[in-house]
Amino acid sequence: xxxxxxxxxxxxxxLEAVSGVLSKCIRVLHADFVIANGENVSKGKGxxxxxxxxxxxxxxxxxxxxxxxxxxxxILDYAxxxxxLIRPLNLxxxxxxxxxxxxxxxxxxxxxxxxxxxxxxxxxxxxxIETFAELLEKxxxxxxxxxxxxxxTSEKQTFAAYFDGQISACVGTHTxxxxxxxxxxPYGTAFISDAGFSGGLQSIIGFDVDSVINKIVLGKEGxxxxxxxxxxxxxxxxxxxxxxxxxxxxxxxIRLINGKEVVHGSHxx
Numbered sequence: 678x679x680x681x682x683x684x685x686x687x688x689x690x691x692l693e694a695v696s697g698v699l700s701k702c703i704r705v706l707h708a709d710f711v712i713a714n715g716e717n718v719s720k721g722k723g724x725x726x727x728x729x730x731x732x733x734x735x736x737x738x739x740x741x742x743x744x745x746x747x748x749x750x751x752i753l754d755y756a757x758x759x760x761x762l763i764r765p766l767n768l769x770x771x772x773x774x775x776x777x778x779x780x781x782x783x784x785x786x787x788x789x790x791x792x793x794x795x796x797x798x799x800x801x802x803x804x805x806i807e808t809f810a811e812l813l814e815k816x817x818x819x820x821x822x823x824x825x826x827x828x829x830t831s832e833k834q835t836f837a838a839y840f841d842g843q844i845s846a847c848v849g850t851h852t853x854x855x856x857x858x859x860x861x862x863p864y865g866t867a868f869i870s871d872a873g874f875s876g877g878l879q880s881i882i883g884f885d886v887d888s889v890i891n892k893i894v895l896g897k898e899g900x901x902x903x904x905x906x907x908x909x910x911x912x913x914x915x916x917x918x919x920x921x922x923x924x925x926x927x928x929x930x931i932r933l934i935n936g937k938e939v940v941h942g943s944h945x946x
Contacts, residue, residue, distance in 0.1 A: 678785060678820060678920050679706065682848045683713040683913040684855065684872030685743070687883030688721050688903030691876035692728065694911050696735045698936050698946070703736060705946055706915060710782055711736060712789060714824060714850040714872070716743040721884060721903045723748030724762075726755045733761055738780065741791045743826035743851055744800050746772075765793035765826065767808040769801055779818050785920050788818035792836070794827020794851070805832075806839055813843060820923050822916075823847045830856070830870040837868040845918045845925055848872050853882035855912040855930050865924030873912025877904035878934060908935055 681702060686695055695713070703711060715737075718728045722745045732740050741763045746752065756762060756774030766776025777790035790812065792805045805825070821844040825833045828851060837847035842864025849856070855873030862868055876883035888902040910932065917927035931946070932939050938946040 678709050678782070678787070678918045680787075680822060680846070680916045680918065681706065681708045681711045681913050682822070682824075682846075682872050682916065683711070683737075683875060683911070685714045685717050685850055685853050685874045685883070686732075687717045687853070687874055687876035687880075689718070689728075690904050690906075690909070691874070691883060692718055692731060694909035695875045696731075698911055698933055699736050702913070702946060705944055708915075710738050710780070710787055712739045712741065712822065712824070713737045714743060714826070715740040716745045716748075716826070717874075717883065719749055721901055723752065725749050725751055729755070729759065729762060737761070739763060739778070739789045741789065741824040741826070741850070743791070744793060744798055763789050763791040763824070765791050765802065766812065767793055767803040767805055769803055777812055779816070785820060786818040788816070788821040790821065790823045792823055792825045792827075794825060794829060794832050796827065796829035796832045798828055805836055809836075809840065813840075818923075819920060820845045820918050825849050826851045828852065830858075833870050834868070837862060837866055841866045842924070845923050846916050846928065848914060848916075855932060857930075859914065859928045859930050861925055861928060865922065865926075867916050867918075867925035867928035869914055869928060869930060872914050873910075873930070873932065875911045876909070878908035878910040880904055910934055911936075
């Protein structure tokens with residue numbers, strides 16, 4: 678089973694960048710299942726129903742969220758009504774929708790779970806490890822992919838090491854910078870600290886450079902803006918999983934600049 682996992686898609690510019698390459702990526706890489714983190718799609722924070730549907734229509738099988746899960750209030754109206762949206766599992770209190778769902782692909786169960794980290798984050802959440810351990814006791818799918826949305830690389834590594842061999846892959850999101858630590862762990866779990874992001878290449882983690890400098894450095898009022906033109910970057914990982922064991926045998930990060938693969942360039946993308 679080959680799975681593609683796209684890191685945080687930032688704004689409509691990022692959405693358009695992914696839309697322009699997704700069908701080719703699926704075709705050339707012979708992907709069976711595609712996941713994307715969509716928590717930054719709608720003007721850089723949150724996910725409207727319209728943008729959720731755009732992701733599904735372009736070919737995403739599952740959309741995960743993160744710390745901006747509630748940045749667009751309309752999610753309260755639709756999260757419990759759609760089947761391919763995964764919000765953080767370890768939220769405190771009641772929240773519509775599911776933090777983990779199972780999808781059947783040609784007779785193979787693929788479970789996707791979204792976990793929100795604790796370190797350096799503003800949201801108060803239940804323990805990622807305790808919450809996830811309770812989930813594993815309830816059902817064991819053939820393949821299990823975890824989107825660990827967090828700031829701390831060591832927190833993500835600890836989670837992956839603790840559940841090594843019990844899940845197929847732990848893919849980090851949130852920092853918007855594709856890391857160089859993709860590996861298969863000792864007991865067969867694929868891991869990377871961050872899958873990266875999709876959006877403007879000449880940006881600060883997907884946001885307009887001037888808008889970030891004006892607010893962070895110069896102290897001016899205003900929100901971060903999302904670029905709407907220029908060069909693009911699309912980051913994702915390819916994960917190959919043995920359907921019999923549910924364990925990974927390959928993980929590879931891929932980075933596309935203006936739709937062309939950089940660094941390795943071995944896939945003719």
